[in-house]
Amino acid sequence: MPSEWIARHDQTVTLKGEWTLANYRYIKAALNHSETRTELGKPTGATVSLDAITRLDTAGAILIVELIGVEKAQAVADWAAELPKEQQALLVRIAEAMEAPLDVDPPSYSRISQALASVGQHMAGLWSQQRQLLAFIGLVVATLFHLALRPRHWRLTATVAHIQQSGLNAVPIVALLTFMVGAVVAFLGATVLQDFGATIYTIDLVAFSFLREFGVLLAAILLAGRTASAFTAQIGAMKSNEEIDALQAQGLDPIELLVLPRVMAMLISLPMLAFVGMLSGLAGGAMVTSLSLDISLTQFMATLQKDVSVTHFLVGLSKAPVFAFVIAVIGCLEGFKVSGSAQSVGEHTTSSVVQSIFMVILIDAVAALFFMEMGW
Amino acid sequence: MINSDKPTEQNDLPVIKVRGLVNHFGAHVVHENLDLTLERGEILGVVGGSGTGKSVLLRSIVGLKRPNDGTVEVLGTTLNELNEAQRSQIERRFGVLFQRGALFSSLNLQENIALPLIEHARLPREDAEHLARVKLALVGLPPQAALQFPESLSGGMVKRAALARALALDPDILFLDEPTAGLDPIGAAAFDQLLVTLRDALGFSVFLVTHDLDTLYAACDRVAVLSQKRVLVVDTIDKVADTDDEWVQDYFHGPRGRAAQRAHTGSSNNANVQE
Numbered sequence A: 001m002p003s004e005w006i007a008r009h010d011q012t013v014t015l016k017g018e019w020t021l022a023n024y025r026y027i028k029a030a031l032n033h034s035e036t037r038t039e040l041g042k043p044t045g046a047t048v049s050l051d052a053i054t055r056l057d058t059a060g061a062i063l064i065v066e067l068i069g070v071e072k073a074q075a076v077a078d079w080a081a082e083l084p085k086e087q088q089a090l091l092v093r094i095a096e097a098m099e100a101p102l103d104v105d106p107p108s109y110s111r112i113s114q115a116l117a118s119v120g121q122h123m124a125g126l127w128s129q130q131r132q133l134l135a136f137i138g139l140v141v142a143t144l145f146h147l148a149l150r151p152r153h154w155r156l157t158a159t160v161a162h163i164q165q166s167g168l169n170a171v172p173i174v175a176l177l178t179f180m181v182g183a184v185v186a187f188l189g190a191t192v193l194q195d196f197g198a199t200i201y202t203i204d205l206v207a208f209s210f211l212r213e214f215g216v217l218l219a220a221i222l223l224a225g226r227t228a229s230a231f232t233a234q235i236g237a238m239k240s241n242e243e244i245d246a247l248q249a250q251g252l253d254p255i256e257l258l259v260l261p262r263v264m265a266m267l268i269s270l271p272m273l274a275f276v277g278m279l280s281g282l283a284g285g286a287m288v289t290s291l292s293l294d295i296s297l298t299q300f301m302a303t304l305q306k307d308v309s310v311t312h313f314l315v316g317l318s319k320a321p322v323f324a325f326v327i328a329v330i331g332c333l334e335g336f337k338v339s340g341s342a343q344s345v346g347e348h349t350t351s352s353v354v355q356s357i358f359m360v361i362l363i364d365a366v367a368a369l370f371f372m373e374m375g376w
Numbered sequence B: 001m002i003n004s005d006k007p008t009e010q011n012d013l014p015v016i017k018v019r020g021l022v023n024h025f026g027a028h029v030v031h032e033n034l035d036l037t038l039e040r041g042e043i044l045g046v047v048g049g050s051g052t053g054k055s056v057l058l059r060s061i062v063g064l065k066r067p068n069d070g071t072v073e074v075l076g077t078t079l080n081e082l083n084e085a086q087r088s089q090i091e092r093r094f095g096v097l098f099q100r101g102a103l104f105s106s107l108n109l110q111e112n113i114a115l116p117l118i119e120h121a122r123l124p125r126e127d128a129e130h131l132a133r134v135k136l137a138l139v140g141l142p143p144q145a146a147l148q149f150p151e152s153l154s155g156g157m158v159k160r161a162a163l164a165r166a167l168a169l170d171p172d173i174l175f176l177d178e179p180t181a182g183l184d185p186i187g188a189a190a191f192d193q194l195l196v197t198l199r200d201a202l203g204f205s206v207f208l209v210t211h212d213l214d215t216l217y218a219a220c221d222r223v224a225v226l227s228q229k230r231v232l233v234v235d236t237i238d239k240v241a242d243t244d245d246e247w248v249q250d251y252f253h254g255p256r257g258r259a260a261q262r263a264h265t266g267s268s269n270n271a272n273v274q275e
Helices: A020-032 A035-040 A058-068 A070-074 A085-095 A113-150 A156-194 A199-240 A244-250 A255-293 A297-307 A310-339 A340-372 B052-063 B084-089 B109-119 B125-138 B143-147 B156-164 B184-201 B213-219 B237-241 B246-253 B257-269
Strands: A006-009 A012-019 A047-056 B016-025 B030-040 B045-050 B071-076 B092-098 B175-178 B206-211 B222-227 B231-234
Touching: A006 A047, A012 A020, A020 A058, A020 B092, A020 B125, A047 A058, A047 B213, A058 A070, A058 A085, A058 B184, A058 B231, A058 B246, A070 A085, A070 B222, A085 A156, A085 B125, A085 B184, A113 A255, A113 A310, A156 A199, A156 A255, A199 A255, A199 A310, A244 A255, A255 A297, A255 A310, B016 B052, B016 B222, B030 B052, B030 B231, B045 B052, B045 B184, B045 B213, B052 B071, B052 B175, B052 B206, B092 B156, B109 B143, B109 B156, B125 B143, B125 B156, B143 B231, B156 B175, B156 B184, B184 B213, B213 B257, B222 B237, B222 B246, B231 B237, B237 B246, B246 B257
Parallel strands: A012 A047, B045 B206, B045 B222, B092 B175, B175 B206
Antiparallel strands: A006 A012, B016 B030, B016 B071, B222 B231
């Protein structure tokens, strides 16, 4: 079968040309077309000549070794003395590497058992995730109480730095977002209440929703996206860089050094941000009512003072520390779960944001029920 | 070596020519007027104390750091003057082994090595993974390792796998950043031998940053000493070791240097390995 790389002459098969990676596919195709492969496999089969090979790299050498067999390739010096020493060495080296069987097939299972296994894995994962979260909350609270009486161990600098990053730097985005949502709520109220001639209650709608729910909820969801992910990525990177192990090996407590400053920073930041959110939500509502409903700012403030008691503000604000704690703890815990790979950092960052938003909304719903039953 | 236009190049040209290289980070000057040449087919060992800019030099040559001044000519072209596509053409003829392996953590070993074969050599996945498995065996990894992910490997195995990836495309120039650091002495010696065998067979040139004196004696044709922001001396190891410089004297004639020299002269007398 004559081709660019293989030629047959009676009982001699001549390999020629450039046996390199660039030609790998073509040589392989040429080999598959010819009967050379089967004939060379036989002990009494044709002899091979390598003298006409002009260039040889590892890919080409691999093909040759496959063609002639490992044993023959290792004895290349005996039958192809013409071949340059370097190329002989390469063939011997490749043959050594290919001596042991190279194919390892991953264990294969049927699709049904794979599907079942994956369902089970997810359920077990969900269960262990909740257990880990509870255990971690316990650990953090225990450490918190342990250190509460030891001011020397308070990490003030780290805490303040985290307050700046997760609290102060988040003020503009929280204020802008709640301002816009406040305006939207006022518009909605105005549209619906207009039919009843009760547009003045738009003020109550905005005030109630922002003081009790939206101020703190929007701030918490923003921080869950902004800060929980940052905590996970920070601690995750330290974990994969073995920094956490280094801390532990030096007898330092990563909970005390890494988690508590973050938790404390969140406990301080989120109530403040929730307050900012309430104020700017009200401001958004006031803007809409004064511009499109002809309710003056004075009237807005007067109605606010008359109709809305301070209880609503306190109810709203009381949820902030709970949200803050949950967000910070989930963010940190997911960081500790990161293993070496980049993919794992991504998975856990996603997981921390999803989990913390889910928990915030869940707790908010339970709290709403509770406050309603209590009549607060 | 996947470029078919290679034979048209003049073979006596140096593969890397660094002239007047200047690198600084802010006020901290790393290189000043540095000249270095890598000849075709040689293994050049680059040594120097910590912080003398060995890795920065490597990064400047492979184009990961743009030098502040001076020219870096690789395979007859200046990298910084090329556009994206031309650069990529040149860069695929490099094989780089990073200090910490830098394997892709979301791919298993076989996929790590198959990736350049699929992307650059346009092999079908099946062929690429077959070649990848042979290359893994070539650097001395067991067959089961092919399906493992980098995070589950020991440091030595990561180094070997990283070498296999650097060799994936049979590069013209191999850049190695401390390849034997973290290997046990047996593994390191096997690595040196593997490097020389592959270099002899494939004819690539090697830019080898190392602290390993045994590697310098066993594998390197020439040694360059980086000191005082430039290349202090480049020559064969025996001549470099005789240079009248405090650091060089401490380095080559300290207890470890003498041990490596003794080990080398002993083995070459017995087996006549070198020259």
